[in-house]
Amino acid sequence: MTQTDWPSKxxxxxxxxxxxxxxELGLSAQDVTDAxxxxxxxxPRTVIANLESGRRASVDLAEFLVLAEVLGVPPITMLFPLGTAPAIEMLPGREVSMWDAVAWVTGELWEAPESPAQTLLNMFREHGILVMVASRSRQMGEEKRREAALARDPEHRAKFLRMVAEFDRIHxxxxxxxxxWRARMREQEVVPPALPDEFAYLESSESAQ
Structure with missing residues (x-):
């Protein structure tokens, strides 16, 4: 295999x-172009057609990202199609398992050496987990509040209210x-990501500090 084979692949x-x-989506090339x-x-539609036919030997990063959004797929799955082969040529002459190729791009490959970029990625990943956990505890509390409001039996209502109190404590x-965690990020001169609407009040309190 020549070095020039890899980019074309x-x-x-x-x-x-x-x-x-x-x-799969039932779209024409023109539909993709319009989107x-x-x-x-x-x-242009000609670019779509030439890509699919193999007449176009490259795709730029902007095109790649926009196409992934239009098609409704994670960009990584267009580069490394999970489930289609056990291994893939991740870099010229370097074949690895398909999952290791995906993990390399997403920063999850455990063999990767620790670096400032990796540390930063891990910091944002932990932030995402904390947001998800907080959102889930809030949702569970609201669900039990609704159940308490609908409960006719006093004992059932009391049980749900106890659960509400527990979920409120957890939340x-x-x-x-x-x-x-966000304070820790700022201490390290890292700008925390924007929060979902349900937690926007936290950003307001942060800006007031």
Whole structure:
């Protein structure tokens, strides 16, 4: 295999994913073009056709990202199609398991050496977990509140209210953990990510500090 074979294989994988997903969604090449334009980055129909036919040997990063959004797929799955082969040429002449290739891109490959970039990625990943946990405890508390409001039997209502109190306690702990983590990020001169609407009040309190 020559060194020039690898980039063409990368492009071919993107093209194959584009064709398969487009057909799965019942979209024409023009439909994809129109959707790209609606996102603010027009990709001519001829480009779509040439990619799928193999006449176009490359795809730029902007096209790749917009196409993934239009097709409704994670971009990584267009580069490394999980479930289609046990291994793949991740870099020229370097074949690894398909999952290791995905994990390399997402920063989850355990063999990867620790670096500032890896540390930063882990920090944001932990933030995402804390947001998810806090959101879940809030949802569970609200669910039990609804059940308590609908309960006719006093004993059942009391049981649900006890559960509400417990979930409220857990949620308060989850929120404090999220606050602490965001404070830690700022102490390291890292700008925390925007929070979902349900926790927007935390950003307001942070800006007041």
């Amino acid at each position: 990368v492009t071919a994988r993107v093209a194959d994913a584009l064709r398969a997903r487009r057909k 790209c334009a609606a996102l603010g980055y027009p990709i 308060a702990q989850d929120i404090q953990a999220l606050r602490d």
